Amino acid sequence: MNRAGYHVLLIIIVLGLGANWVIEKANNSHDIPILKPVPQFSFFNQRGEPFTNENLEFKVTILDFMFTSCAGPCPMMTLNMSNLYKDFDDVKEVQFVSITVDPVVDTQEKLREYAELIGVDDGRWQFLWSDMDAIKDLKKNGFMLFADDLPQGHAIKFVLIDHKGNIRKYFDGTDEASQKVLRKDIANLVKESRS
């Protein structure tokens, strides 16, 4: 091989090492900080069974606040959530929780109908109900989301909660690019819970 050949080979090796370093860096950049633990709460799901903060343990949870008659950003949130629900169907550690912010209209029966309507047929996605004060308190003080003007003023966030019941990250529940990041983060938290 002539001198130019060696130079090219050297450049390729340097590029390969550089790319390897960059890819490693990218893979390790998905660490998700622990924000705070979810406080104690005791609500009911759409079947009338109790659901408390202890039900968050040993599971990776994606949680949002919604109401069934909402016409604004909620359909988009529900669509995104149900896409996640479908794609993570073989990952038993992942569960979904939607808490109504309109408990007067959204009775347990209404929530049950809603779950059926959007194709929820197992216990991986639960719809929670409680009285307005408890919901407001959990939303505002537990999840640090605004809760002054419920039900209309509900947040569009998806909250990612780890297997120890810690809030890890908030995502825009209506935005496609954020959903991609969320998917990656869910997978990483499941790996974390398995190790």
Next chain:
Amino acid sequence: MQIFRTFTILSTGLTYLLIFIGGMVRVAGAGMGCPDWPRCFGRWIPPTRLDQLPEHIDPAKFNIVLAWIEYSNRLFGAIVGLSIAITLYLGLKHCSHLPRIKWALIIAFLLTLFEGWLGSVLVDTVLNPLTITLHLFFALIIVMLLLFASQEAYYLLNPNAENKSQYPSEMKWLFGMMAFTLLVEVVLGTEIRGGLEMIRKENPMIESQFLIDMLGPFKYAHSILGFLITILSVLIWHGLVKRSLDPSSLMVQTSTLTVLLILLQIVLGEILVFFEVIPLIQLFHLWIASWILGLVSIQYVAWQRSRLDYE
């Protein structure tokens, strides 16, 4: 004139490097590292802290490593664009009487602008798979146009380069078939890559060594075509090196290198299939494919030239 030649080579080299960086963005999953375009989180220099993010952007998207990987692609793209613009200027100055060089550079420059715009579409569509393939496809066209301009500039300075060589005249169909299969092979390759993405999305916890198993039959089509390309490259080598009179050293080297690189591609491809989808190997598999396209185009242009002289 010499400076024009230097710039054609510089632009070609930089564009190849840009294809490498673009592939790196892809395998690092950094394509959405900046959620806006052309700026990154509303800034010309990507943010380093959360509090630098503008209000309307979801902070969950912020990953400083991915942002800088994506932004380096954009910055380098701007440098390449500048280099191609200078090359075009010099080309128009020195070679405006040579339509082949002039138009190759004009088209390369226009496509470069188009590539920048496609980059913004990619961000808008959150990495639409077809757009990603187009983004790569036009990069390959640009690099081949630049390579063509470099080669023609070389012949301007060395007019006797292929004068003494005589190659077989009936090679057109071989080059045609090679170009066609290479093109189909690249498209199949991007299909496989897109298929892997889909499988990853629907099976978020899948380990990389099982990924390929879940792909449909087109992974075999890609392999079979790979062997066909090997045969074609050996036939071309045989024609240009063995059945020719006094082949130029450029021809001997590019022909031999093409065969060797195609064999290397088969090895890399089979590693991806039989062992694991390793990002670094994916990256080189794609990059070497772009070299092979370039080498074949050099062979074709040199062959054409020797025939022109001959006739």
